[in-house]
Amino acid sequence: MSLIKCPECNKEISDSAFKCPHCGKVIKKAxxxxxxxxxxxxxxxxxxxxxxxxxxxxxxxxxxxxxxxxxxxxxxxxxxxxxxxxxxxxxxxxxxxxxxxxxxxxxxxx
Ligand SMILES: [Zn+2]
CATH class of the missing domain: 1.10.287 (Helix Hairpins)
Incomplete structure (x- = not known):
């Protein structure tokens, strides 16, 4: 598990997250x-x-x-x-x- 940057709000999120916890952008489909x-x-x-x-x-x-x-x-x-x-x-x-x-x-x- 590592951190990636959300393409929408640029905040660091877990690469295992399906959705950005900050802005709610869907990173990948579950x-x-x-x-x-x-x-x-x-x-x-x-x-x-x-x-x-x-x-x-x-x-x-x-x-x-x-x-x-x-x-x-x-x-x-x-x-x-x-x-x-x-x-x-x-x-x-x-x-x-x-x-x-x-x-x-x-x-x-x-
Ligand atoms: Zn975001």
């Missing part, structure tokens, strides 16, 4: 740090993964229901599918909150 990038991609990747899980779960459940012979098996498959979907949605929402919060917390600040 950038997402490496952790911010990781969390942002984690958020996107998580949503893609959950979507894929939901789709593959749906096709798997449809197959299971089609091969079920007895009523009890059909009911079991339906309950299992319902619970499975509730679990997927629960994990999805929870994961979105966690990864979303991390992405927001690591957002560039001015």
């Amino acid at each position: 950038k997402r740090g490496i952790m911010g990038k990781i969390f942002l991609w984690l958020f996107y990747g998580f949503n893609i993964l959950m979507l894929w899980w939901m789709i593959s779960g749906m096709s798997g459940a449809a197959k299971e229901a089609a091969t079920a012979v007895s009523e009890a098996e059909k009911a079991g498959a339906a309950i299992g599918t319902g619970l499975g979907f509730m679990m997927i949605i629960f994990i999805w929402v929870l994961g979105d909150i966690i990864t979303g919060l991390l992405a927001i917390m690591t957002r560039p600040k001015n």
Whole structure:
């Protein structure tokens, strides 16, 4: 960290500052740090993964229901599918909150 001169008011400011603390001139645009990038991609990747899980779960459940012979098996498959979907949605929402919060917390600040 070193000091540079503000191009607007000529006062010395830190080179890590995004904005001049004296006149408010924007020195450089705030950038997402490496952790911010990781969390942002984690958020996107998580949503893609959950979507894929939901789709593959749906096709798997449809197959299971089609091969079920007895009523009890059909009911079991339906309950299992319902619970499975509730679990997927629960994990999805929870994961979105966690990864979303991390992405927001690591957002560039001015
Ligand atoms: Zn300034």
